[in-house]
Amino acid sequence: MDQECRRRLTVRPCHADNFEPAARETIQYIEEKRLPQMPVRLDGREQAARDRSLNDFPKIHHSQYTVSLVKILGIETSCDETAAAVVEDGKRLLSSVVASSMDLHVPYGGVVPEIAARSHIEVILPVIHQALDEAACTWDDIDAIAVTYGAGLGGSLLVGVMTARTLAIALNKPLYAINHVEGHVYANFLTETVLPGYTLRAAPPQFPMLAIIVSGGHSQLALFRDHFDYTLLGQTQDDAIGEAFDKVAKMLGLPYPGGPSVEKAAQAGKPIYTLPKAKMPGYDFSFSGIKTAVLRLAQAEIGESYDFPSTKLPERLSEAQKANIAASFQRVAIETIVDKANRACEEFQPKSVVIAGGVAASAELRRQLTEALLLPIEFPDLKLCTDNGAMIATLGGFKAMRNQPAADPYSLAVEPDLSM
Numbered sequence: 001m002d003q004e005c006r007r008r009l010t011v012r013p014c015h016a017d018n019f020e021p022a023a024r025e026t027i028q029y030i031e032e033k034r035l036p037q038m039p040v041r042l043d044g045r046e047q048a049a050r051d052r053s054l055n056d057f058p059k060i061h062h063s064q065y066t067v068s069l070v071k072i073l074g075i076e077t078s079c080d081e082t083a084a085a086v087v088e089d090g091k092r093l094l095s096s097v098v099a100s101s102m103d104l105h106v107p108y109g110g111v112v113p114e115i116a117a118r119s120h121i122e123v124i125l126p127v128i129h130q131a132l133d134e135a136a137c138t139w140d141d142i143d144a145i146a147v148t149y150g151a152g153l154g155g156s157l158l159v160g161v162m163t164a165r166t167l168a169i170a171l172n173k174p175l176y177a178i179n180h181v182e183g184h185v186y187a188n189f190l191t192e193t194v195l196p197g198y199t200l201r202a203a204p205p206q207f208p209m210l211a212i213i214v215s216g217g218h219s220q221l222a223l224f225r226d227h228f229d230y231t232l233l234g235q236t237q238d239d240a241i242g243e244a245f246d247k248v249a250k251m252l253g254l255p256y257p258g259g260p261s262v263e264k265a266a267q268a269g270k271p272i273y274t275l276p277k278a279k280m281p282g283y284d285f286s287f288s289g290i291k292t293a294v295l296r297l298a299q300a301e302i303g304e305s306y307d308f309p310s311t312k313l314p315e316r317l318s319e320a321q322k323a324n325i326a327a328s329f330q331r332v333a334i335e336t337i338v339d340k341a342n343r344a345c346e347e348f349q350p351k352s353v354v355i356a357g358g359v360a361a362s363a364e365l366r367r368q369l370t371e372a373l374l375l376p377i378e379f380p381d382l383k384l385c386t387d388n389g390a391m392i393a394t395l396g397g398f399k400a401m402r403n404q405p406a407a408d409p410y411s412l413a414v415e416p417d418l419s420m
């Protein structure tokens, strides 16, 4: 690799120190694999290089998108999952590799940003490599790279974005910057795969489409009129629903992540307690109140006052009490989402409803939606609900096929607070 390329890759994009190890490893990887060397012009005219990479992408014209094959490598590192996948034509899943640093965070009861970022650096290249191998692709087969640039943890996002930028520059591929939350929605557009163990829907969802986005960081309802044309109907004004699951799990002494462990505990209990539902205007949500209500309920159940510390609750609550509290919380938290989704269906009459994000794995959510909604709803495969590269590659595919602007690989910055 020539000296100027090396200088630019190691010096220019260094907004944070965390980036350097990832860049060095990426460069080493490219050299080891004897990948094509920097076909992009390096005369300092960044705009020219960017225009060139856009114009060099032959398959993004509207008239061609139904016939051309567009293979996208998707990279996702917004939180604790390092993920990469290859998706063809925004619908065909060729590979999906996810490495999670979850186990390292369990002792702390939540994701530790520094540990997550370090772990991304360690595994991102093997994960990308494996995604290419499993898809039986070489770099030549990949038409573009899509990467999550927000929202998420800054250090975590940096590793994915800097790796993707480096690869896009070195391999002269268009780069698509993906909003993580929009990405979650696009897990629903995967309809074909030969990979074992996936159950995908038969056809993509139709527009107008109501998207229920429920994850560790988001609780949102969005109405999509078409690709890249949506309105955010409402969102949480404080905690996200997944965050509430995680915090309630902690109060009950259940392991992190809270969603699955609350769900498991709830199976042994009954929703016998009444918990309040936040009354929020329009389609907005609030989940901080129910968290406090659960705390007060647990304190009352063991006959203690409001100042009894939540950390001591697990040792005082019986297994039956924990199960019943879990079941009651789960029922009400999910009802809050389903009530508003139902109202949105009545008001906007969408042709399809999709769920997205980690909480979309909840069996209670699936049960309540199936019962409450008038139109039939298809659920994404559980493996595609939590963070993955496939959803990022899928949205990247639509961006490529629909001629959406590509990102500048020399300047794409992470946006930890990116919203929809």
Ligand code: ADP
Pocket: 079, 214, 215, 216, 217, 218, 241, 242, 243, 245, 246, 257, 258, 259, 260, 263, 357, 358, 359, 360, 361, 362, 363, 385, 386, 387
């Ligand atoms: P984000 O990307 O916003 O960090 P994810 O999409 O990774 O969030 O989803 C993680 C969240 O999903 C966690 O809060 C977790 O507790 C929740 N979750 C996972 N499985 C379930 C489940 N079965 N029921 C409820 N919540 C769940």
Ligand code: MG
Pocket: 180, 184, 215, 216, 357, 358, 386, 387
């Ligand atoms: Mg997510």
